[in-house]
Amino acid sequence: MIYPIVAYGNPILKREAEEINEGEDINGLISGMYDTMDHASGVGLAAPQINKGIRLFVIDSTLMLDEDSEEKGIRRAFINPIILDEYGDDYSFEEGCLSIPDVRAEVIRPEKLTIEYFDENWNLKEEEFSGMTARVIQHEYDHLEGILFVDYLKGLKKRMVKSKLIDVSKGKIPTDYRMVYPVK
Ligand code: NI
Numbered sequence: 001m002i003y004p005i006v007a008y009g010n011p012i013l014k015r016e017a018e019e020i021n022e023g024e025d026i027n028g029l030i031s032g033m034y035d036t037m038d039h040a041s042g043v044g045l046a047a048p049q050i051n052k053g054i055r056l057f058v059i060d061s062t063l064m065l066d067e068d069s070e071e072k073g074i075r076r077a078f079i080n081p082i083i084l085d086e087y088g089d090d091y092s093f094e095e096g097c098l099s100i101p102d103v104r105a106e107v108i109r110p111e112k113l114t115i116e117y118f119d120e121n122w123n124l125k126e127e128e129f130s131g132m133t134a135r136v137i138q139h140e141y142d143h144l145e146g147i148l149f150v151d152y153l154k155g156l157k158k159r160m161v162k163s164k165l166i167d168v169s170k171g172k173i174p175t176d177y178r179m180v181y182p183v184k
Contacts, residue, residue, distance in 0.1 A: 002178070008100045008148070008180035009169025012048050017144040019080050023122055026056065030077045030120055033058045040177035042098045042137045044077035049099050051180065056082045057140035058117045061133040064141045071131045081117035081174045083141055084126070088112035093135055095149045103164050105157060107149050109138050122127030160172040 046057040062073035088111030
């Protein structure tokens with residue numbers, strides 16, 4: 001099932017998401033989230049972006065890496081994740097978001113992280129990720145905390161994207177996937 005994606009300006013994107021009851025059957029939802037992410041050619045999608053305020057995201061970092069890349073990337077769901085630590089060198093990378101089409105900006109984040117989460121079968125895992133996979137996890141994890149990548153922008157850059165953000169929330173930016181715009 002392909003869900004419409006919530007656009008910037010909808011309050012659910014600014015809200016902290018709720019924990020999911022352990023063992024709850026969310027396989028159908030997860031599969032719909034993969035479908036939605038793939039349909040929109042995204043590398044990650046968090047539940048609040050399909051209007052569900054719960055702590056769940058899916059990622060596919062394999063799409064960001066070419067064949068010769070040392071890093072392989074993963075395609076996986078993260079349920080009730082907790083980032084336990086972030087470390088390594090901070091670096092800047094250009095991010096975008098399916099909820100904020102046509103806006104891209106450099107964001108500085110640490111290179112590596114350790115995360116605890118449940119996988120799709122409710123097995124508890126603790127793993128370390130780095131590179132592009134860590135970057136996508138950090139971006140999607142932020143969605144569960146009600147944080148968007150544009151929230152990190154400051155000064156001139158922030159002023160530059162402001163009118164674009166208004167256009168996004170008004171549905172003035174065309175997308176090749178279906179979006180829901182904030183209620184006026
Ligand atoms: Ni996003």
